Amino acid sequence: MPRSLWLLVIGMMVNVTGSSFLWPLNTIYLHDHLGKSLSVAGLVLMVNAGASVIGNLIGGSLFDKLGGYRSILLGISITLAALAGMNIWQGWPYYVVFLTAVGFGSGIVFPSMYAMAGSVWPEGGRKAFNSVYVAQNIGVAVGAALGGLVASFSFSYIFLANLLMYILFFLIAVFGYRDISAGSGRQTSVLNEKKVIRNKSKLTALLIICAAYLLCWVGYVQWQSTIATYTQEINISLKQYSLLWTINGALIVLAQPILSKAIKRFEDNLRLQIMIGIIIFMVSFGVASVSDTFEWFAISMIILTIGEMLIWPAVPTIANTLAPKGREGFYQGIVNSTATGGRMIGPFLGGVLVDLFSMQVLFMSLIGFLFAALVLASLYDRPLKKEAPVSLPVQ
Numbered sequence: 001m002p003r004s005l006w007l008l009v010i011g012m013m014v015n016v017t018g019s020s021f022l023w024p025l026n027t028i029y030l031h032d033h034l035g036k037s038l039s040v041a042g043l044v045l046m047v048n049a050g051a052s053v054i055g056n057l058i059g060g061s062l063f064d065k066l067g068g069y070r071s072i073l074l075g076i077s078i079t080l081a082a083l084a085g086m087n088i089w090q091g092w093p094y095y096v097v098f099l100t101a102v103g104f105g106s107g108i109v110f111p112s113m114y115a116m117a118g119s120v121w122p123e124g125g126r127k128a129f130n131s132v133y134v135a136q137n138i139g140v141a142v143g144a145a146l147g148g149l150v151a152s153f154s155f156s157y158i159f160l161a162n163l164l165m166y167i168l169f170f171l172i173a174v175f176g177y178r179d180i181s182a183g184s185g186r187q188t189s190v191l192n193e194k195k196v197i198r199n200k201s202k203l204t205a206l207l208i209i210c211a212a213y214l215l216c217w218v219g220y221v222q223w224q225s226t227i228a229t230y231t232q233e234i235n236i237s238l239k240q241y242s243l244l245w246t247i248n249g250a251l252i253v254l255a256q257p258i259l260s261k262a263i264k265r266f267e268d269n270l271r272l273q274i275m276i277g278i279i280i281f282m283v284s285f286g287v288a289s290v291s292d293t294f295e296w297f298a299i300s301m302i303i304l305t306i307g308e309m310l311i312w313p314a315v316p317t318i319a320n321t322l323a324p325k326g327r328e329g330f331y332q333g334i335v336n337s338t339a340t341g342g343r344m345i346g347p348f349l350g351g352v353l354v355d356l357f358s359m360q361v362l363f364m365s366l367i368g369f370l371f372a373a374l375v376l377a378s379l380y381d382r383p384l385k386k387e388a389p390v391s392l393p394v395q
Contacts, residue, residue, distance in 0.1 A: 001131060004120040007176040011169055012113055013135040013142075018165025019106060020143025021158050024245050025151055026099070027225045027347070028232055033155060034092050042225055042351030044096050048103040049344040053337065055107020062108065068116040069177045075108030076170045083163040090156065116180055134253055141249030148242025201383040202322040208383075210338040212274070212376035213315045217342020218349065219281060219366040220308065223301070225347035226354050226362060227288065231297065240294045244301045251305045259309055270314045270321075271377060277310030278374045282367050289363035 001009075026048075030041040055075070062071040082101035085094070117132050143165075150157045223244075231241045263273060284304035291297045319335045353362045 002121050004180045005117060005131065007172065007180070008113060008117050008120070009131050009135045011172045011176065012132050013139045014165055014169045014172060015106075015109065015113075016136045016139025017143040017146075018139075018162050018169065019102075020140050020245070021147040021150065021162045021165065022102075024144050024224055024228065024242060025147060025155075025158065025238065027228045028238070028241075029155055030095070031229045032232060034095065036092070037355055038226055038229060038351035039348065039355045040351070041229075042347035042349070044099065045225060045347040046344045047096065048099050049340055051100045051103035052107035053340045053344075055104040055109075056111055056336065056340075059108035059111040063112045063115050068112040068119075069173075069180065071112040072109050072116075072173050072177060073170075075105045075112070076166060076173060078105030078108065080105075080163070080166050080170060083159065083166055087156075087159045087163055090159065116177070120180060134256075137249040137252040139249075141246045141253070144242045144245030144249065146242075148237075148239040151238045151242075202324070204383040205380050206319055206322050206334060208376055208380035209274070209315060209318055210334060212278070212373035212380065213311070213335070214338050214342045214345075215369045215373035215376075216278060216281060216311055217339050218346040219285060219370055220304070221343050221346035222350045222362070222366065223304070226350040226359070230354075230359050234292055236294050236297065243294075244297060247298060247301055248305050248308075251302060252309060255306075255309065259306075263310070270318050271381060273310050273314050274377045275374055277307040277314070278370055278377060280304075280307030280310065282370045282374075285363055285366050285370070289360060 026045060027038070027041045030036045030044055031038060036044075059071055059075060062074065066074075079102050082098045082105060086098040086102075089095075089098070114132060146161070147158060150161050228241060232238075280303060284300050284307060287303060288297065288300040291300055316335050350362055353365055
């Protein structure tokens, strides 16, 4: 890999490590330390995710107009200001304001990081983006593990550690990214896309698979919200809960060679790959529903991670396959918006179900949502069959 890509990879790892100190523990802090209900905690996380969506859209536009270096520094600066405020004012409602600003600032950073990665090593193709993806998961593993350890002493140290990591990221960006050349005009977004939709069958197929994708994210995000609080209620420590995310990140990084061999039998059948992943998700939540010890939650997380590795890469691949020439950004924008929509809806919906009913009702509901996702995934390519045969790795 080029030296400039290594700098981007290191920066992404530091960035995600810093954010991973905080995001797995947000619901726990809001519920247990600030005394808010799970519904309120879910609403706060929804606002945070919404700010991140806006940041992503603005970040892509800023990359076109200002370049990656300035866009990244702007996003980091906004995040640093919010984290500094979070260290000074930690009560309600200040935490909500600063957490929203963190979502917005970090949202600006991500599209520029990915765009620069593709620009500095165009001949690397997917390898450039895979490198950034692996760096993210290393950051998740390290940050989540250290976050639980630090939080066991004091939540105030979590905010301080997050701030220090972003200061380090800022220094890496200032001194490492200045001379990285990244051409503009490579990004697009749903907001900027104004061309007429000509092939409605492909767009319809994409929307159907994205509906399944949304339901999967609604379930997945419960591990960061309602399930996080539930583990505390059954006396699983913060260290152990954070270790679950360390297992998740480490498994994604270490199991790639094994997984790539295992899925060779159906690597050209993305629909089957997604359906198997959804079934694995259902098994994971079934195990979680009867878990009452850390060991069983760890097993459930391992199962969930296997399903994640099957579903998450497959949906953007389908979008890329379905996208007409010159519309790849628009189709990927729909996929990214769907994932963020799941992260927005999930915590609030899960919090309401738990507050009104119980965790068991939530688990049963999630399995029901995933069954609906399974049906959608099995039918998503029906609109394509009305047209002439197309060479798609989905049949």
